Amino acid sequence: MSQELRDLLRSVLKEELEPIRDRLDRVEQTQQKLSSDVGQIQKDVARL
DSSP states (O other), X not given: OOHHHHHHHHHHHHHXXXXXXXXXXXXXXXXXXXXXXXXXXXXXXXXX
């Protein structure tokens, strides 16, 4: 495979995968927030 074709393929893949990476980052942030919230709820319940 020529270097130009390889570079083109790499560029296209990078461009196409960027929205997926962005979405995964948001999912991860949401998961971390939910995990933190659950931890706080567990502490609150333990105090009851």
